[in-house]
Amino acid sequence: MNRFAELLDRLAYEPSRDNKSRLIIDYFRTAADPDRGFALAAMTGELTFAHAKPALVRALIAERVDPVLFAMSYDYVGDLSETVALMWPHPETSPDANPLGLGAIVETLHKTRKIDLPAQLSIWLDALDETGRWALLKLITGALRIGVSARLAKNAVAEFGNMPANEVEEVWHGLQPPYLDLFAWVEGRSDRPRTTDPAPFHTPMLAHAIDDVDFLGLDPRDFRAEWKWDGVRVQAVTGLDEHGQRVTRLYSRTGEDVSTAFPDMVDALAGAEFDNVTIDGELLVVRDGLVQPFSVLQQRLNRKTVSAKLIAEYPLHIRAYDLLMENGEDLRPLSFDERRPRLEALLARYRGGRIDLSPLVAFDSWQSLAAARASPENAGAGLDADAIEGVMLKRRDSIYIGGRPKGPWWKWKRDPFNIDAVLMYAQRGHGKRSSFYSDFTFGVWRENDGTDELVPVGKAYFGFTDAELLLLDRWVRNHTVSRFGPVREVNANKDEGLVLEIAFEGLNQSTRHKSGVAMRFPRIARIRWDKPARDADRLESLRKLLRN
Amino acid sequence: MAAHDILTQTPAGLYCQAGDFYIDPVRASPRALITHGHADHARSGHGAVMATRETLAIMELRYGADFTTTRQMATYGEKVRIGEAQVSFHPAGHVLGSAQILIELAGYRIVVSGDYKRGHDPTCTPFEVLRCDAFISEATFGLPVFRHPDARHEVGRLLDSCRAFPDRAHLVGAYSLGKAQRMLALIREAGWQRPIWLHGAMEKITELYRAEGVALGETRKIVGKERAKLGGEIVICPPSATRDLWARGFSDPVVAFASGWMRIRARARQGGVQLPLVISDHADWDELCATILDTRCQEVWITHGAEDALVHWATQRGLHARPLHLIGYGEEDDTEAEPAA
Ligand SMILES: [Zn+2]
Ligand SMILES: [Zn+2]
Numbered sequence: 001m002n003r004f005a006e007l008l009d010r011l012a013y014e015p016s017r018d019n020k021s022r023l024i025i026d027y028f029r030t031a032a033d034p035d036r037g038f039a040l041a042a043m044t045g046e047l048t049f050a051h052a053k054p055a056l057v058r059a060l061i062a063e064r065v066d067p068v069l070f071a072m073s074y075d076y077v078g079d080l081s082e083t084v085a086l087m088w089p090h091p092e093t094s095p096d097a098n099p100l101g102l103g104a105i106v107e108t109l110h111k112t113r114k115i116d117l118p119a120q121l122s123i124w125l126d127a128l129d130e131t132g133r134w135a136l137l138k139l140i141t142g143a144l145r146i147g148v149s150a151r152l153a154k155n156a157v158a159e160f161g162n163m164p165a166n167e168v169e170e171v172w173h174g175l176q177p178p179y180l181d182l183f184a185w186v187e188g189r190s191d192r193p194r195t196t197d198p199a200p201f202h203t204p205m206l207a208h209a210i211d212d213v214d215f216l217g218l219d220p221r222d223f224r225a226e227w228k229w230d231g232v233r234v235q236a237v238t239g240l241d242e243h244g245q246r247v248t249r250l251y252s253r254t255g256e257d258v259s260t261a262f263p264d265m266v267d268a269l270a271g272a273e274f275d276n277v278t279i280d281g282e283l284l285v286v287r288d289g290l291v292q293p294f295s296v297l298q299q300r301l302n303r304k305t306v307s308a309k310l311i312a313e314y315p316l317h318i319r320a321y322d323l324l325m326e327n328g329e330d331l332r333p334l335s336f337d338e339r340r341p342r343l344e345a346l347l348a349r350y351r352g353g354r355i356d357l358s359p360l361v362a363f364d365s366w367q368s369l370a371a372a373r374a375s376p377e378n379a380g381a382g383l384d385a386d387a388i389e390g391v392m393l394k395r396r397d398s399i400y401i402g403g404r405p406k407g408p409w410w411k412w413k414r415d416p417f418n419i420d421a422v423l424m425y426a427q428r429g430h431g432k433r434s435s436f437y438s439d440f441t442f443g444v445w446r447e448n449d450g451t452d453e454l455v456p457v458g459k460a461y462f463g464f465t466d467a468e469l470l471l472l473d474r475w476v477r478n479h480t481v482s483r484f485g486p487v488r489e490v491n492a493n494k495d496e497g498l499v500l501e502i503a504f505e506g507l508n509q510s511t512r513h514k515s516g517v518a519m520r521f522p523r524i525a526r527i528r529w530d531k532p533a534r535d536a537d538r539l540e541s542l543r544k545l546l547r548n
Numbered sequence: 549m550a551a552h553d554i555l556t557q558t559p560a561g562l563y564c565q566a567g568d569f570y571i572d573p574v575r576a577s578p579r580a581l582i583t584h585g586h587a588d589h590a591r592s593g594h595g596a597v598m599a600t601r602e603t604l605a606i607m608e609l610r611y612g613a614d615f616t617t618t619r620q621m622a623t624y625g626e627k628v629r630i631g632e633a634q635v636s637f638h639p640a641g642h643v644l645g646s647a648q649i650l651i652e653l654a655g656y657r658i659v660v661s662g663d664y665k666r667g668h669d670p671t672c673t674p675f676e677v678l679r680c681d682a683f684i685s686e687a688t689f690g691l692p693v694f695r696h697p698d699a700r701h702e703v704g705r706l707l708d709s710c711r712a713f714p715d716r717a718h719l720v721g722a723y724s725l726g727k728a729q730r731m732l733a734l735i736r737e738a739g740w741q742r743p744i745w746l747h748g749a750m751e752k753i754t755e756l757y758r759a760e761g762v763a764l765g766e767t768r769k770i771v772g773k774e775r776a777k778l779g780g781e782i783v784i785c786p787p788s789a790t791r792d793l794w795a796r797g798f799s800d801p802v803v804a805f806a807s808g809w810m811r812i813r814a815r816a817r818q819g820g821v822q823l824p825l826v827i828s829d830h831a832d833w834d835e836l837c838a839t840i841l842d843t844r845c846q847e848v849w850i851t852h853g854a855e856d857a858l859v860h861w862a863t864q865r866g867l868h869a870r871p872l873h874l875i876g877y878g879e880e881d882d883t884e885a886e887p888a889a
Contacts, residue, residue, distance in 0.1 A: 012813065013822045016800070019713075026712060065692065066864070072857045073693045077812055086693035086811065130697070130811075434814045466818060 001128060003031050004039050004102045005135035011146040020148060024156040028183075034103035037178025042139055043146075043153035045256075046177055047106065051114040052121075052140035054080055060118055060125070064089055075486075078434025081137035088133055091126040100127060103178060109140065150254055161186025166203045166402045169255060173197045198239035199249040202278055202324050202332070203402025206253075207392060207409035214410065215366055222397070224336060225361040225369055226321055227381060228390040228411055229282040230294045232301070234258070236269050236279040236318060236355075237325075246270060250283075263306060265316040268354035275327045277346065281320035281358065284387060291319075291387040295508055295520065320347060321358040321392075324400060332400035339400065361391060369393075373412060389505070390414045416503040417545055418525060419444065419537040422454055423498040426476040428486045429461070436469055437476040437488065440524065442500050444515075446539040454492055455539060457515045460502060463523030472498075472527065497533030501526040507545050517542060549656040551682035551847050554633070557872060562660060562684070566653050567630035569598075571660050572877070580616075581635065582607070583662025584646035585725055588877045598622055598630075600637055602645025602760060606725065609756055622647065624673065640664040641675030642829050643726030644757060650678055658682040659843065665828065666835040668699055670733040671726070671762045675839075683845040684872075687853030688830040689808050696808055696832040702825040703734045709802055709823055710780055717778040717798045718823070721787035721805040724750040726829050728784050729757045731806055732764040734827075735782060743768045745778060747785035747794075772797065791820060808832065837861060852877035 007027045014020050024043070028036050041047045061070060061084045070087065077083040105124065112120050121140075125133050138144050151169075158168040163186060174197045175182055184190040233253040241247050248270040250259045259266045265283065285292040285300065300306075300314045323343040324332055331339050347357050361379060363369035369391060372379035376388045390413035398408035421442035429438035439461050443454035464472060475498055479491040491497060503525040510518035517539075555562050561573040569579040576593035583589055583599075585606030590599070592611035596618040597604070607615050622628070622637040624647070629635075637647040642663040649660045657680040664686070666675050689696075710718055722728040728750045735744060743766040746754060751769055758764060770783065775797035789795060790803045805821045808828030816824035831839060836858060840848050847868040850858050855871035862869035 010823075013816060013824065015820075015822070019800075022713075066861075068860050069692050069857055072854075072860075073691050076691055076854075077693055078814060082813060083693060086695065130695070433818070435812070436814075436818065466820065469818075 001100045001102050001105060001124075001132050001136065003027065004035065004042075005128070005132040007039065008135045008138070008144065008146055009131050011148055015147075017152065020152060021156045021159060024148070024153060025160045028157065028160045032101075033180055033183060034178035035101050037180060037183065038102050038106045040153055040157065040179055041106075041177035042144060043148050044150040047139070048142060049109050049140045051112075051117050052109070052142075054141055056118060056121070057081065057084055057137060057141065060084070060122060061087065076434065078428070078430045081141060081143065082134055085130050085133035085137055088125050088130075100124065105136070106177075150256075157182065157186055161188075169203045169402065170200060172255060173200055173257070196242075198241045198276075199237040199247045200239075201235060201237065201249075201251045201255045201257075203255070204233065204235060204253050204280060205322075205400050205402060205409060206404040207394075207411040208404065208406055210393065210410040210412045218366075218393075220363065220365055220369070222395055223393045224340075224396055225363055225372070226358050226392045226394065227361060227376060227384075227388045228392050228413065229284060229291070229319055229358065230387050230389040231282040231284040231291075231297055231319070234281060234283045234318065235324075236265075236281065236320075237277070238269060238272075238274050239276045246273075261303065261306065262300070262316055264311045265318065265354070268316075268352060269318075272350050272352050272355065274346065274350075276325060277323065277327075278325035279318065279320050279343075279346075279355070280322035280324060281318045281355075284317050284319055285314045286317035287315060291317075291384040293386045293506070293508075295506075316354070318355045319358045320355055322400065335397045335399060336394050337396045369412075373414060388414075416505055416521075417507070418501055418503050419542060420499050420528060420531060420535070421457060421502050422492050422533045422536045423476075423490055423500055424454055424456055424492050426472075426488050426490060433469070436473045438469055438473070440472070440500065442502060443492070444537045444539050444542055446515075452494070455515045457513070457517060457539070457542060458502065458504070458519040458522040460500070460522045460524050463503070463525060464527070468524075468527060492533065494534040495532070497536075499528035499531040499533055499536050500524050501528055507542070509546060515539060515542075517546065549654050551656075551658050551849070554651060554653050554656065554658050555660075555684075557874070561874065564633055564651060567633035567635065567651070569630060571649055572662065574877075581622075581649055583640065583649060583660065584642055585610070586643070586663065589662060592616070596620065598628075598635075600624070600645040600647050603647070605756060605760075606645065606753070609752060624676075627652075638676045638678055639673035641666060641669060641672060644672045644729070644760060644762070646672060648676070648678060650680065656681050658684070659845075660684045661686065661839075663688070663830055664839070665831045666839065667696060667828075667832075669730050669829070670737065671729045671757060677839070677842045680843050680845050682847040682849065683840060683843045684849045684851060685836060685840060685858070686830065686877075687836065687850045687855050687858045689828065689832050690836060690850065690854035690856075690858040692833045692857070694808060694811055694832045695834055696811070696826050696828050699730075699734055699827045700738065702806070702827050703731075703738045706735070706782070706804060706823065706825060707738055707740060709804075710782065713802055714780040715800075716780070717775070717801045718780075718782050719790050719795060719798065719801045719803050720782060720784045720825070721790045721803070721807075721821075722784055723807075723829075724786055725753050727806055727827070729754055729762060729764060730829065731784055731827070732767065733762065736763070736765045740782070741765070742781065745770050745781055745783040747783070747789055749786050749789070750784065787819075840867070841865075 010023050011020055065087050074083045154168045155165045158165045171193050181193040185192055235251040238248045248266050250262055250266055252258050285297045323339055361372050373391045377385035381388055393410040395408045421444050424443045425441040426437035427439040441456050441459045443456040445452045446455050480488045482489045502522050504519040504522040506520040508518045555564055560575040560577055562571045569581055570577040571581050572583055572589040573580050578595040580594040581598045585603045590607050592615040594616050597616040598620040601621050604619055627634050627636045634652040636650045640646040640648045640662050651658050659678050659680040664675050722731050746767045776799050802822050804823035804825055806825040806827040809815045810824030810826045848862050849872050851872045851874045859869040859871050
């Protein structure tokens with residue numbers, strides 16, 4: 001456990017992807033089986049512990065420390081696992097010096113009954129140091145947040161074994177923690193693990209965001225353009241298992257099997273009776289032939305249960321843009337212009353109405369593409385324009401390469417909206433920002449009974465640098481007019497007040513908000529130290545941005 | 549006789565009427581007793597200053613020879629009469645020359661501890677427990693989440709990282725007076741024999757420590773261009789320098805920071821620290837509590853830091869406790885934890 005805790009500790013502080021990867025590889029090299037396999041499972045999100053809830057951790061600490069001191073400490077630290085790890089009293093008798101392996105802990109946790117868990121956890125917490133306790137609590141409550149994606153962890157396994165990154169991704173779905181067969185293979189001690197999965201995942205190809213300067217070197221004749229749909233990237237895979245039964249799966253772009261969350265879409269795919277195919281596309285909600293904005297699709301995301309009512313109200317759809325495999329043939333080495341007719345032919349044979357082709361956007365110059373991007377409704381997208389967040393550029397000769405290669409694919413998003421708003425309230429952040437005022441509520445002017453007042457229109461948590469956060473925090477502390485709990489109200493009137501330039505992706509009508517509008521993804525684009533509060537935007541101009 | 553008959557709180561700081569002197573005053577005062585050389589405790593411009601020889605030397609180094617009109621050297625343990633009061637200086641274990649000040653009047657003993665710690669430090673005289681009636685304690689780390697591990701363990705983590713990343717320079721942010729020299733000494737104790745590189749801002753004070761006979765091994769001053777070539781080496785610099793342009797001269801450095809604040813992850817990440825080292829020259833929660841009990845005082849006053857938690861703890865144990873809310877102290881550790889703006 002100590003080695004794993006040290007790894008998590010270093011990873012949590014290391015911002016660079018390369019250095020994170022080096023730390024993980026170094027760990028794989030020096031840790032033993034099965035510990036390293038369970039560590040990999042923890043980093044890829046494959047470990048869950050049913051009974052370990054934050055309430056249990058709270059109850060354990062409540063038995064051991066003064067409640068006033070705990071409340072003060074938790075308020076200061078802002079993170080439950082961390083507070084408990086730091087406050088946990090030193091045991092009276094020195095604990096067993098035998099170091100606990102991560103593997104042993106995971107295996108014990110899976111066997112422990114709910115009723116026995118508090119006692120077992122206490123024994124471990126007594127035996128570990130602060131970092132070990134923190135890592136254990138983060139692990140069991142499923143809140144690692146160390147900035148390591150499943151992809152990064154899997155790539156580290158590949159790099160550890162000097163293999164191309166996709167190799168590990170492609171065998172991944174047949175494997176189980178603690179991945180003894182995987183490590184044996186990458187260390188050259190055994191053959192490639194057999195993927196018995198008839199519907200395996202293939203690493204999707206991702207695009208880089210394009211900048212104005214990038215266009216200088218690009219010839220529009222080398223590219224195809226598609227709409228960038230504001231949905232969820234998915235991979236739909238069908239195949240036959242060893243009994244000849246059709247298997248259909250839906251994967252997220254990170255390779256997570258999300259079939260159970262979207263059973264209606266999986267049924268539609270199975271009903272299509274495609275042979276072995278792997279389709280790359282966007283999951284959307286389509287009602288009466290119209291693609292719905294992301295806020296509608298969101299009702300289908302992160303649901304624990306999927307009711308018949310939900311399925312009926314939010315009908316799912318896949319808009320396909322690529323075909324990776326067909327009847328056992330790997331199309332990825334073909335160019336975009338060769339794959340595209342294969343996809344078109346496949347969908348032309350399909351009659352179900354739940355899967356269709358993402359159209360190409362016609363253009364002959366970057367100017368005409370810019371015009372299409374600015375108003376998709378006039379460039380063929382019609383009423384679907386609300387669900388479009390830009391255009392994708394794909395080289396006609398690009399083969400399909402998993403990962404994010406630079407050059408073949410670009411994404412060109414629509415510009416976000418911007419308004420100038422006035423800071424009204426600030427709240428202390430949680431976790432890494434617990435000692436800073438880092439959650440900002442801002443408002444715009446509106447008239448009420450003949451005088452102007454500020455009405456809150458949103459809340460932003462990010463967009464600023466660490467240095468700017470420090471300045472914002474200081475400004476909040478120096479301009480507080482009243483406090484309630486963790487929230488401070490700041491000076492905000494025509495003459496005094498801090499103007500924040502807020503960028504956001506879209507605006508929805510909202511009955512829950514006093515202002516009647518709700519922003520999507522608001523963030524602080526700039527702090528306008530120079531701008532007087534009286535010159536901030538008005539609610540009327542914000543309402544004009546509402547899309548009907 | 550009670551504590552507040554001997555010491556009163558004034559805008560300039562704690563004042564003792566019986567001896568007509570202030571302790572660590574934040575404003576220019578006719579007569580000041582100074583616990584230690586940190587800038588928030590030792591200011592210039594007082595009429596007369598009484599402090600240990602080392603503290604006087606540190607003040608002279610920082611402010612020039614004319615930092616005060618009259619100096620009086622205090623020796624640890626030696627009782628001196630000032631007006632009605634009897635005063636003596638005792639080791640506080642905080643930095644070189646740091647002292648607690650014991651005031652005795654009509655049999656009543658009150659200790660102003662300044663800043664102190666109980667942990668291992670080869671660069672200064674260890675803290676001495678003084679029995680007293682009233683104890684005045686700092687509370688920089690006055691919350692039970694602050695428990696500093698053994699400094700040697702933290703230095704071990706630094707050396708492990710130097711071995712794991714032999715191509716990356718390790719920039720260790722450390723407060724220039726005290727922490728930097730303690731780091732040097734601890735790194736030497738851990739067996740590191742290579743030269744240690746110093747930022748120019750901490751050179752003079754390090755020389756002063758050497759002149760006082762503290763063994764620190766070979767140190768080198770960094771010259772501009774060398775920065776790119778210091779992979780695997782240890783560089784000690786002021787905390788703010790790790791976020792300066794200066795730090796960009798190193799290629800992909802590991803940024804470490806030695807401070808008690810590093811116990812809190814949010815603090816470390818906010819400061820862009822990759823290797824937080826929990827090493828402090830202030831007492832942690834356990835040391836604060838143990839020290840208050842060790843003195844067997846009946847009354848405790850809590851100054852700069854998280855007063856509330858310690859007052860609560862002391863009250864629960866039947867002590868008379870009160871927060872002082874002194875203004876102007878503790879800046880040495882507060883500023884260092886923040887990212888340089
Ligand atoms: Zn100090
Ligand atoms: Zn201090």
